[in-house]
Amino acid sequence: MSLSDAPGPRWRPAPLLPRDEEREVSLHFVVAVLCFLACLMAVGGVSADRAARGWARDLRGEATIQVRPRLGETGDEAAARAAEAVAGVRGVTEAAALEKQKAEALLEPWLGKAVLQDLPIPHLVTVRLDRAHPATATDLKKALDRAGVDADVDDHARWLKDVERSAGVVRWAVAILFSLTAAAAAAVIAFATRAGMAARRDVVEVLHLTGAKDAFIANLFQLRFARLAAVSGVFGAGAAAAVTALIELVGGGQGFTPALPLTWMDLLTVSPCPLVAATVAALSARLTTLRLLRGTL
Amino acid sequence: MSRQPTPRAAAAYGAEEAFDPTTGPVVRFQNVGMRYGRAPEVLKDVGFTLPVGSFHFLTGPSGAGKSSLLKLIYLANRASRGTVQLFGHDVERVARADLPYLRRRIGVVFQEYRLLDHLPAFDNVALPLRIAGRKPQTYRDDIAELLTWVGLGHKMQAMPATLSGGEKQRLAIARAVVTQPELLLADEPTGNIDPEMSLKILRLFVELNRMGTTVLIATHDQDLVGRAGMPVLHLNEGRLSRKATRRAPEPAAPDYGPELGPEYEPEPDEPELGYDLGDEEGEA
Ligand SMILES: Nc1ncnc2c1ncn2[C@@H]1O[C@H](COP(=O)(O)OP(=O)(O)O)[C@@H](O)[C@H]1O
Ligand SMILES: [Mg+2]
Numbered sequence: 001m002s003l004s005d006a007p008g009p010r011w012r013p014a015p016l017l018p019r020d021e022e023r024e025v026s027l028h029f030v031v032a033v034l035c036f037l038a039c040l041m042a043v044g045g046v047s048a049d050r051a052a053r054g055w056a057r058d059l060r061g062e063a064t065i066q067v068r069p070r071l072g073e074t075g076d077e078a079a080a081r082a083a084e085a086v087a088g089v090r091g092v093t094e095a096a097a098l099e100k101q102k103a104e105a106l107l108e109p110w111l112g113k114a115v116l117q118d119l120p121i122p123h124l125v126t127v128r129l130d131r132a133h134p135a136t137a138t139d140l141k142k143a144l145d146r147a148g149v150d151a152d153v154d155d156h157a158r159w160l161k162d163v164e165r166s167a168g169v170v171r172w173a174v175a176i177l178f179s180l181t182a183a184a185a186a187a188v189i190a191f192a193t194r195a196g197m198a199a200r201r202d203v204v205e206v207l208h209l210t211g212a213k214d215a216f217i218a219n220l221f222q223l224r225f226a227r228l229a230a231v232s233g234v235f236g237a238g239a240a241a242a243v244t245a246l247i248e249l250v251g252g253g254q255g256f257t258p259a260l261p262l263t264w265m266d267l268l269t270v271s272p273c274p275l276v277a278a279t280v281a282a283l284s285a286r287l288t289t290l291r292l293l294r295g296t297l
Numbered sequence: 298m299s300r301q302p303t304p305r306a307a308a309a310y311g312a313e314e315a316f317d318p319t320t321g322p323v324v325r326f327q328n329v330g331m332r333y334g335r336a337p338e339v340l341k342d343v344g345f346t347l348p349v350g351s352f353h354f355l356t357g358p359s360g361a362g363k364s365s366l367l368k369l370i371y372l373a374n375r376a377s378r379g380t381v382q383l384f385g386h387d388v389e390r391v392a393r394a395d396l397p398y399l400r401r402r403i404g405v406v407f408q409e410y411r412l413l414d415h416l417p418a419f420d421n422v423a424l425p426l427r428i429a430g431r432k433p434q435t436y437r438d439d440i441a442e443l444l445t446w447v448g449l450g451h452k453m454q455a456m457p458a459t460l461s462g463g464e465k466q467r468l469a470i471a472r473a474v475v476t477q478p479e480l481l482l483a484d485e486p487t488g489n490i491d492p493e494m495s496l497k498i499l500r501l502f503v504e505l506n507r508m509g510t511t512v513l514i515a516t517h518d519q520d521l522v523g524r525a526g527m528p529v530l531h532l533n534e535g536r537l538s539r540k541a542t543r544r545a546p547e548p549a550a551p552d553y554g555p556e557l558g559p560e561y562e563p564e565p566d567e568p569e570l571g572y573d574l575g576d577e578e579g580e581a
Contacts, residue, residue, distance in 0.1 A: 006444075011437055013433055202413075
């Protein structure tokens with residue numbers, strides 16, 4: 001009895017689905033590109049969100065008071081009185097009158113010296129608020145009324161609302177683009193599964209006729225495309241991380257621009273990409289396989 | 298060497314309790330008609346029964362519907378009318394999710410072998426066991442033994458493409474019988490191999506039948522049918538006619554005359570294997 005050709009005790013059966021290198025190369029490319037785009041979108045979204053939070057925090061931490069001087073009182077005097085009045089209010093860390101020269105200096109580059117002389121420059125008080133428990137506009141207004149200062153308080157609420165609305169739009173846009181990318185990846189995988197089943201009809205039929213359940217066959221395709229997508233995800237995420245790092249380096253320690261601040265931690269944003277890609281691919285391949293098999297006896 | 302006839306599993310691996318292999322005949326066709334799409338029927342009013350442990354040939358000219366009839370049994374196609382019963386179950390009434398369990402009780406030697414080209418011989422034979430969820434350690438030795446039994450002991454790691462027609466055929470047979478199926482179907486198993494190899498393969502089927510497997514072989518090889526001396530179901534243009542083509546009739550064997558009714562029913566007792574099939578060289 002010659003069993004010389006028999007496999008040894010460590011024998012494991014070979015994969016049931018033959019590999020399809022040619023098809024895989026282009027599929028790898030498409031999925032990797034989608035992953036790259038999704039990752040860039042995620043990084044951009046995170047960074048935009050951070051920017052919005054930063055602006056909101058700055059706005060929330062400040063208020064501006066515009067003072068109208070009484071008769072016989074200079075603007076600077078009125079502003080000084082206003083600053084004094086609000087300095088004692090709870091929730092105010094600092095209040096300072098913006099001197100006329102300073103205000104003019106701020107405006108000069110835009111308006112020019114000639115125009116400035118004819119302009120009624122508003123008399124302003126900048127108030128720095130306690131970040132944790134900021135004083136409200138009403139608090140400030142009351143204090144000013146008590147001190148007999150005629151003034152308008154702007155707690156930047158309108159700007160805050162604008163910033164928050166923009167941040168919301170960006171968040172939604174990123175979520176929608178992200179979903180679209182995932183849907184595109186799922187569609188590509190579904191298409192590839194269909195093609196793979198057609199190309200490997202011989203295998204699928206033999207498995208089916210030998211008593212394989214649909215789930216058994218679906219598992220083969222699911223595993224194959226999950227693996228493929230995971231590898232593509234690594235490449236796509238890696239490329240996105242490289243681009244992020246490049247921007248970070250070019251932008252220096254201060255971040256790329258104040259509008260889109262990146263940090264090194266943003267590189268972590270791309271790390272779930274391979275897992276997400278594999279999950280999307282597995283689901284798509286499984287559903288496609290099961291749907292196609294359901295049409296058979 | 299000899300392959301130990303291990304006691305037949307009560308049911309195919311993973312089969313549900315509802316399928317009792319002892320009830321009813323293995324296969325029963327009643328007024329079965331079949332068509333592909335809108336084409337005319339390729340099987341018409343087919344009725345027959347395969348008792349447990351029987352051995353039949355299915356003959357008929359090319360295009361008579363032999364392969365189609367087998368497809369109905371191995372559940373690749375549905376009858377367009379009539380009833381097909383497998384192991385006592387009307388296949389139309391079996392839930393789709395349970396059909397795999399019925400398929401696992403049937404071994405099929407396909408006409409075109411249908412081996413998986415990317416897998417070595419050994420893995421091809423392992424396929425039905427993997428599908429049934431068996432662990433590799435539990436069947437590795439059985440497969441080596443089975444491959445040796447069909448004369449492929451030295452080709453276990455060979456890829457199907459490198460095998461000769463006869464070797465492929467025997468590999469396909471090994472895959473079909475590895476689960477010790479209750480029913481073995483073979484579609485033109487001696488189609489393109491020489492007479493000597495045909496005889497060897499026939500001997501293999503007879504041996505399996507001896508171990509209790511019900512066998513149905515579709516062939517147009519009259520020589521083979523004559524040698525085996527087994528009952529014949531003859532198909533012509535989709536209709537079953539009764540014919541007893543046997544060159545060496547056995548005294549104990551039933552006589553299937555042309556006067557048999559539309560429901561062909563051979564004697565349930567197994568025919569004696571008294572005919573000469575040459576030296577059993579596989580036996581030691
Ligand atoms: N998949 C198919 N689709 C359509 N017609 C088919 C198909 N398979 C077989 N037929 C037709 O059914 C008839 C019987 O074929 P088949 O069962 O293969 O006969 P046999 O095996 O006896 O040669 C033939 O006319 C054949 O053309
Ligand atoms: Mg045929």
